[in-house]
Amino acid sequence: MLMQIKRKKKKRGTTTTISRTRMKKEEIVVAAIVVILVVVVIVAVLVVVEVIVVVVVVVVVVVVVVVVVVVVVVVVVVNSSSSRNTKPTFFHLLTEPFLSLLHLLVHYKLPVPRDLDYVANACFFLVETFTIYWHLHGSALEYRVHVLSLVAIVMGFVAVVAEVKAKHHMTMPILRGTVFMLKGTWLVQVGIVLYNPLGLGWDQTEVTYVNLAGIHFLWHLLTNLAVAMTTSTITALAFRQVIDKGKNSGETQRPLSFHG
Incomplete structure (x- = not known):
């Protein structure tokens, strides 16, 4: 009986660990997809409005994406060793590209309010x-x-x-x-x-x-x-x-x- 109880506890612990790992992977995938979509929209707007600056903007965007990915990985690694939640951190990471996109739309005088x-x-x-x-x-x-x-x-x-x-x-x-x-x-x-x-x-x-x-x-x-x-x-x-x-x-x- 004791052996069966221990086995059940091990299985529950393993299942919990797998579910947490899946949640972290899903958070990383969602963050990466949102960042990529923002980058694509920014580049598309710049191609339509002013093709000359596309190369410079692409370089800057690549650097930003790399920094965001590194920060996301660090946050997930830190979260794996603590009980803190990473969702508020993803809110901060994904809001800045959105606000930057709005600034670009206004700067290039596109039809926005x-x-x-x-x-x-x-x-x-x-x-x-x-x-x-x-x-x-x-x-x-x-x-x-x-x-x-x-x-x-x-x-x-x-x-x-x-x-x-x-x-x-x-x-x-x-x-x-x-x-x-x-x-x-x-x-x-x-x-x-x-x-x-x-x-x-x-x-x-x-x-x-x-x-x-x-x-x-x-x-x-x-x-x-x-x-x-x-x-x-x-x-x-x-x-x-x-x-x-x-x-x-x-x-x-x-x-x-x-x-x-």
Whole structure:
């Protein structure tokens, strides 16, 4: 009787392991299919609108796809050794290509509703707010990093809505770029803190690490602000040179905007 019970337990454990492996494989396949479809649509749009930039875009898209596949594999490997779910991670991975596609449609002035990219970004931030809100549980450190994620998301929503009202104000793109980079870099930081892939030893209950998370968030904010300001300054100087050359040659330059 004891041998039969042990055999039944082994069979159940084997069946559970096989089902989990199948679920992971299905998640990878679904993510890969969605990414490939997004890539095909982007390339098709660019072929129709402007064939010259197809080669450059294809190279960029290939790099993005490789990065996404690597991240998916890493997430699945990490999930295999923990009880965490990878579905929220796939939400983050698959939303960015969709938003990028909308930006391309608006940039190349295809027949889409006005300010569609802003509306899509605002909706994305609202959905992500609820996604992060449902993660407000667990240890003190886990709660703190997710609260800081909510701060970054709310800042992003405010930045997008504010830019709709003041599209041609130079401060708005800097603010939006800073918040978008902050959201991305802090998401990486949250993964490092919770999953500990580098073996840094973040103690989930130690008060010192809880306070350290807030300091790291401020460093992320300052660093991303410096990057956004540096990039905008270099772009403004280069654009000024183009304007000066146009004035000297008698040519007129049309003003640039966020939508090109």
